[in-house]
Amino acid sequence: MENSNSYISGIGSYLPSQMLTNKDLEKMVDTTDEWIVSRTGIKKRYISAKEEATSDLATKASLSAIEDAGISPNEINMIIVATFTPDMMLPSTATRVQKNIGANNASAFDISAACSGFIYGLSIAHQFIINGTMKNVLVIGAETITKYVDWSDRNTSVLFGDGAGAVVVSQNSNGAKILGFNLGANGNPPREWLMLAGGGSVNRDENILKGKKNFITMNGKEIFKFGVNILPATITTVVKKYGLTNEDIDLVIPHQANRRIIEAAAVILNIPIQKFYINIDRYANTSAASIPIAMFDARKENILNKGDIIVLAGFGAGLTWGSMLIKY
Ligand SMILES: CC(C)(COP(=O)(O)OP(=O)(O)OC[C@H]1O[C@@H](n2cnc3c(N)ncnc32)[C@H](O)[C@@H]1OP(=O)(O)O)[C@@H](O)C(=O)NCCC(=O)NCCS
Structure with missing residues (x-):
């Protein structure tokens, strides 16, 4: 097997439509916009709808990354979802994304490494590409953290938001490489x-x-x-x-x-x-x-x-x- 370069061929992202500002939070918990901005830099965050699953956000971010890469979902060899807020314990969020985007030739699994998960996932994709076994790997970071936030706990509720981002890692290119x-x-x-x-x-x-x-x-x-x-x-x-x-x-x-x-x-x-x-x-x-x-x-x-x-x-x-x- 020939050694290859891996590079980022596509990037996508998706945020849910509902937004929550610091001012909104002031009405929910004992905090202030001034405290949140000065201690964290956060001004607002997006909140997934009740029926909106992590895989829904991941699917939309993936489709945007795949379009950006200029390939079709059938060309994806592997899907890795990094998340600590999966749809459920079983089956994986990644298999749901596979179905949703029609990536019929892809293997799919989730990884759990919290906020480092996307980097861990990217390193896995990199291995499969450089050793020549795969051509395109989809790596997604997707979370619906606000479903796991205690809105009465000001130590955590002001800090988190929902969203998804995805990249396609592909083989070879003109100079670009991981x-x-x-x-x-x-x-x-x-x-x-x-x-x-x-x-x-x-x-x-x-x-x-x-x-x-x-x-x-x-x-x-x-x-x-x-x-x-x-x-x-x-x-x-x-x-x-x-x-x-x-x-x-x-x-x-x-x-x-x-x-x-x-x-x-x-x-x-x-x-x-x-x-x-x-x-x-x-x-x-x-x-x-x-x-x-x-x-x-x-x-x-x-x-x-x-x-x-x-x-x-x-x-x-x-x-x-x-x-x-x-x-x-
Ligand atoms: C959470 C964090 C913003 C708190 O900032 P901090 O400067 O350490 O603030 P402190 O915890 O010292 O709290 C200072 C005061 O603000 C209060 N406070 C805490 N949260 C508050 C909030 N949302 N609104 C208003 N006051 C708040 C505290 O009760 C404390 O009051 P006290 O002095 O009367 O006891 C900060 O510690 C942090 O960002 N930590 C890392 C969190 C993180 O990144 N997690 C995810 C990692 S992937």
Whole structure:
């Protein structure tokens, strides 16, 4: 089997139609627009409708990415959905997307790596393309997090939003290529730092609802510190690993968890903040979806251009992290 290059051949995104502003949240929980904007950078977020599943958002983002790649769904060899809010435990969200888009020649599965899930998924796609076994892999980050938010908990309810982003990773191109990645995990810190406990094998009884285990819980301060440390660390690792320096980077597209985390990372890395794409103001934290949505927006705004050297970087529950170095 011949070794090939992998590159991003298409990008798509989809946001649900219903929007919730910070002002709306002021009426629901003890918070203020001023607090949310100053502590996180978030101004609004999108909310999936009651009947709208993660696969519905994923399907729309996928169709937009496939159209952008200029291929037909039949040409997709594999579908990977990164999500921590799947339609159900079984079957996978990815098989639903496969049916919805008519990707009849694709294998399909979900992966669980929280907000790092899209980077993990991209690294899997990269392997299948560079070893020559596949031509087109669809990688989707899709979440309906607001269905798992306790709207009375101001520590979490102001932070999250719903959405989906997708990319097609394809074989060969004229110069564009995925250069490499860095992935990591540390399962030692308490799971309570960022957790959605209900529904898994640990919490299957009536205590799920009684104990509010069907909602996200978080230790914001610990996760904040983790993010500020790990974003620069994983970016530095991937940039050095492939013989580049921070000056070679045209654009960093980080996971959108908190504007202050991104700003702190920029200072540690000594990369101007202008080189970081930030759209958290519009969508809040959409977990696995945030990086592909940001890629889509950055390209639409002509901030992401052909030939750019970019770094994608994410971190999240687990703890997990990952970065990806790309010549777009
Ligand atoms: C959650 C987060 C925004 C809180 O910001 P912070 O600056 O650490 O704020 P603190 O937790 O110190 O809280 C400061 C005060 O604001 C209050 N507060 C918390 N949430 C609030 C809200 N939504 N509205 C108003 N006040 C709030 C706290 O109760 C606290 O009040 P006190 O000083 O009287 O005790 C921040 O810790 C964070 O972003 N963490 C990372 C979260 C994350 O990224 N999660 C996903 C990772 S993938």
